[in-house]
């Protein structure tokens with residue numbers, strides 16, 4: 001690294017928020033999450049420090065490419081990094097084998113070697129696909145995540161889950177593969193459609209309900225009392241909460257399962273409504289209310305007052321809280337192809353900050 005690059009990175013590091021992730025495994029995994037409004041223009045310098053080879057492939061989607069790809073490409077080329085771009089069609093429907101086949105071909109055409117790097121630049125769809133490709137291209141190349149949706153910033157870019165959908169179900173093909181760095185530029189969230197932003201807020205409410213009542217109050221005060229939301233604080237706090245869980249249970253044997261709060265019913269409702277009708281975060285909002293109601297019914301949720309409180313928060317954000325009338329929950333649960341057991345781990349809340357997992361018979365849910 002040149003002295004100029006060292007000085008320039010030292011100045012950048014002074015003004016940003018950083019979360020360190022350290023996962024103890026056979027080969028220790030370590031990476032930083034850097035959060036700063038406007039950090040995108042520094043991508044080149046940050047990549048230069050990590051890149052062993054000469055080339056990078058930016059994987060993005062058509063919407064994000066139109067908005068931001070020139071900025072990041074320019075920043076990489078300024079550091080003499082040979083940069084190519086693979087633009088995918090946006091949307092969950094394209095998170096499939098054809099999509100990743102397109103990325104592999106672009107990697108081959110541009111002669112990316114094992115020393116080169118993949119950059120996932122977009123929402124969770126792009127992040128999951130590019131991450132999976134990085135895990136498998138030449139048996140694994142370095143990759144970094146530059147998430148541009150709220151959901152990807154606080155959830156999918158942190159934790160190393162990568163993958164694609166197949167006709168038989170969502171995320172059925174995948175790998176645990178961690179990025180070398182996550183760069184979050186909150187400025188990119190300004191172009192996010194409101195509905196997508198709200199869907200990301202749903203996962204933030206989930207983190208707050210599971211682990212941090214103070215964060216819940218901050219969200220409540222923003223939506224109820226119009227208090228200003230410090231988005232960089234929200235991003236950092238959520239990355240801290242998620243990465244803490246990932247650090248203690250990377251492969252989802254125990255604590256990471258808490259992150260599935262609202263997802264059991266959420267997934268079923270999302271699938272039953274058809275891809276794209278309900279956004280993932282919207283389905284999770286419905287699932288979280290269901291889980292609280294169900295917990296109260298079973299006597300597991302001790303603090304019954306949380307039901308009205310969480311309903312208010314989610315409604316104020318603009319999220320749905322009840323199962324759409326055209327969806328038959330029983331059918332939806334049966335249709336969920338990932339479910340091959342009658343008994344499932346269901347995440348309940350005893351109270352805010354007190355998640356608990358209980359095995360339940362799926363027939364008793366319906």
Ligand code: NAD
Nearest residue numbers: 063090091123124125126148149151152156161188191192
């Ligand atoms: P997404 O990637 O489809 O993005 C949503 C929409 O926003 C897309 O149309 C995209 O083009 C657009 N967009 C992205 N950034 C934008 C910006 N800055 N301005 C304007 N538009 C922008 O959806 P998502 O909600 O980010 O991610 C959902 C995916 O994430 C799902 O496939 C889900 O399975 C996955 N996921 C993965 C994990 C994980 O741990 N790996 C966790 C949660 C979700």
Ligand code: GLY
Nearest residue numbers: 155159161256259
């Ligand atoms: N989004 C859930 C997880 O990363 O485990």
